[in-house]
Amino acid sequence: MQRWPTTVRFAGKKLLFYNFIVQFACGSATTNTLYGTWSMKVLVTGGAGYIGSVTVERLIAADFSVVVLDNLSQGHAAAIHPAATFVEADLQDPDAIESVFAEHAIEAVMHFASRTLVGESMQKPFLYLGENVVCGRNLLECMLRHDVKRFVLSSTANLFDSPEKIPITENESIRPGSPYGESKRILERMLYWLEQTDGLRFAALRYFNAAGASPDRGEDHTPECHLIPLVLEVALGKRESLSIFGNDYPTPDGTCVRDYIHISDLADAHILALKALDQGSRTYNLGNGRGFSVLEVIETARKITGHAIPYEMGPRRAGDPAELVADSGRITSELGWKPQFAQLETIIESAWHWHRNHPNGYGDQA
Numbered sequence: 001m002q003r004w005p006t007t008v009r010f011a012g013k014k015l016l017f018y019n020f021i022v023q024f025a026c027g028s029a030t031t032n033t034l035y036g037t038w039s040m041k042v043l044v045t046g047g048a049g050y051i052g053s054v055t056v057e058r059l060i061a062a063d064f065s066v067v068v069l070d071n072l073s074q075g076h077a078a079a080i081h082p083a084a085t086f087v088e089a090d091l092q093d094p095d096a097i098e099s100v101f102a103e104h105a106i107e108a109v110m111h112f113a114s115r116t117l118v119g120e121s122m123q124k125p126f127l128y129l130g131e132n133v134v135c136g137r138n139l140l141e142c143m144l145r146h147d148v149k150r151f152v153l154s155s156t157a158n159l160f161d162s163p164e165k166i167p168i169t170e171n172e173s174i175r176p177g178s179p180y181g182e183s184k185r186i187l188e189r190m191l192y193w194l195e196q197t198d199g200l201r202f203a204a205l206r207y208f209n210a211a212g213a214s215p216d217r218g219e220d221h222t223p224e225c226h227l228i229p230l231v232l233e234v235a236l237g238k239r240e241s242l243s244i245f246g247n248d249y250p251t252p253d254g255t256c257v258r259d260y261i262h263i264s265d266l267a268d269a270h271i272l273a274l275k276a277l278d279q280g281s282r283t284y285n286l287g288n289g290r291g292f293s294v295l296e297v298i299e300t301a302r303k304i305t306g307h308a309i310p311y312e313m314g315p316r317r318a319g320d321p322a323e324l325v326a327d328s329g330r331i332t333s334e335l336g337w338k339p340q341f342a343q344l345e346t347i348i349e350s351a352w353h354w355h356r357n358h359p360n361g362y363g364d365q366a
């Protein structure tokens with residue numbers, strides 16, 4: 001009997017050491033202290049998608065129990081962590097959501113599932129002003145019926161179409177750049193009111209450009225619209241060249257400047273925000289606080305991949321602001337969050353590693 005505690009301590013130390021090695025291999029040695037020891041059952045909608053699947057990976061590494069709800073319209077079954085329970089369902093179906101809450105003792109929700117294409121939202125606004133909003137509403141209504149009051153929302157920098165000041169703080173005026181951005185604004189307002197009426201605790205996380213990969217999970221969208229995976233598709237020979245939209249912006253090299261945030265840093269921010277909910281609702285802008293131009297991204301990718309990455313310069317695309325860079329000072333000072341992978345090189349290297357090992361992504365798209 002006396003040997004048990006020793007064995008457990010030994011096993012614990014071994015596990016901690018192993019975990020540290022794994023975290024280090026994934027590029028972060030700080031997550032154990034960030035997460036502390038929490039265990040809670042979290043429903044992750046969109047957990048088969050790009051950001052959701054990496055967040056699930058981090059939640060599980062931190063001992064949370066996870067249920068993923070996804071309709072696989074954009075997500076991939078192979079991206080879902082094997083330790084998560086998977087329910088294939090659509091958030092437009094209230095009965096399907098009800099079954100999840102009836103079956104699982106959910107204590108918190110992270111809501112990633114969404115239509116996400118700014119351009120598409122300009123063509124088909126009701127897919128966004130309708131579907132995105134209805135899905136959020138169905139989910140929130142069911143949560144409250146089951147007395148679940150912790151909610152983390154994937155919001156967006158598309159709330160800030162023409163910012164007055166760069167970097168962009170949470171005090172910037174909200175002017176959505178598209179029906180997509182507007183759908184997130186409506187969801188944020190819904191959260192505000194549900195806090196007043198029902199005591200919901202929420203975190204609205206407005207991320208700038210999510211980028212990079214964990215060793216096992218990366219970006220595989222169809223169609224792909226994000227700059228870094230498009231650049232890497234050229235490096236992999238899957239595309240001949242890249243189109244750049246405009247080199248006459250008021251930026252140092254004339255191309256648009258964006259703030260890239262590594263998905264592991266984003267995942268950390270979700271977990272920190274979730275843990276802080278019992279102290280109150282919160283809204284944070286999430287980025288590196290440093291912008292990189294399209295040409296800087298290409299130049300960095302050239303160095304990392306050794307490929308020339310040819311591009312064609314075209315005219316501006318409607319609706320692209322010159323510069324979007326986040327001021328993440330609020331989450332840093334309130335929760336101690338700091339990006340661990342702020343260097344563009346590190347972000348692109350992690351994405352390149354994943355894309356080279358998964359040249360056809362998860363291999364489930366035609």
Ligand SMILES: NC(=O)c1ccc[n+]([C@@H]2O[C@H](COP(=O)([O-])OP(=O)(O)OC[C@H]3O[C@@H](n4cnc5c(N)ncnc54)[C@H](O)[C@@H]3O)[C@@H](O)[C@H]2O)c1
Nearest residue numbers: 046048049050051071072073074075090091113114154210
């Ligand atoms: N990728 C970015 O740079 C970025 C930036 C800002 C905000 N966001 C937000 O982050 C979230 C995740 O983005 P992502 O890039 O991982 O997108 P993604 O498309 O990879 O993931 C979204 C997931 O939601 C699922 N889904 C969509 N509609 C659904 C529905 N009705 N019912 C059930 N599942 C559904 C999809 O199958 C997919 O797995 C989105 O809410 C997006 O608006 C993303």
